Amino acid sequence: MFQSVFYEDYETGYVRETFGRTVTETDVVMHAGQTGDFYPHHMDAEWCKTQDFGQRIAHGTLIFSMGIGMSAGAVNPEAFSYGYDRLRFIKPVFIGDTIRVRITIREKHDHPKRPEFGMVTEQCEIFNQHGAVVLACDHLLMVKKKPNA
Template structure:
């Protein structure tokens, strides 16, 4: 779906929540192959059985990638991703955990150099099926203004 929203259209506090997605062993194995991260925490079931969590954990970068992908439901030709800040892996995600993502507009500010754009912050919170927060970060969008701002 295509939605054209300018900087002025974003409202602080607007929130959206995705459907769930279950993380599988195949997800972990595929991600390890794509990234080269074959650490035993993700791949070695027997070794993990001797550790604190007693089972394999999904890569934090896998949960981030899948979670952000889950929020990509519309295309806004007036905005683009400007990056991510303050990412934290709060709790581990295990095989067969189901994650859900809530994205909330938390801040808007002027772009320091572009009068034609602003920056919109979206607070990302990924939770598991027990409603425990497993990952948080801020997603920044570079968004075109309807009318360029004047320098102050």
């Protein structure tokens, strides 16, 4: 369940992918209730028929949350999330779309102030069932170095 992965164990270029998950109307409604985002783009099917996409779109923040959750399968007690950079909602996700996530270790470097840690940047890309990237961001991890490294 818990696996220690230290800074030195991360390799740039390493890729992992998740299985898919279909976005449901319940997901969209629950997210609206949790966030208070009841914009018509997400909630009003009739109004959306008059707009460019022709149907309701899932919240970008919902797709971000789902994708990050899908990619967080194993707990690494030697690392923690430092945050996310360069978050972009590239294409709309519709109710009924199936998303999957690809994580690529993009870069790593020493922490500028804490020599016992390194920083790892994971490029996160969320794809729809057609293979189009719908969301992209960088996940920053602060990772403990091996003792006596």
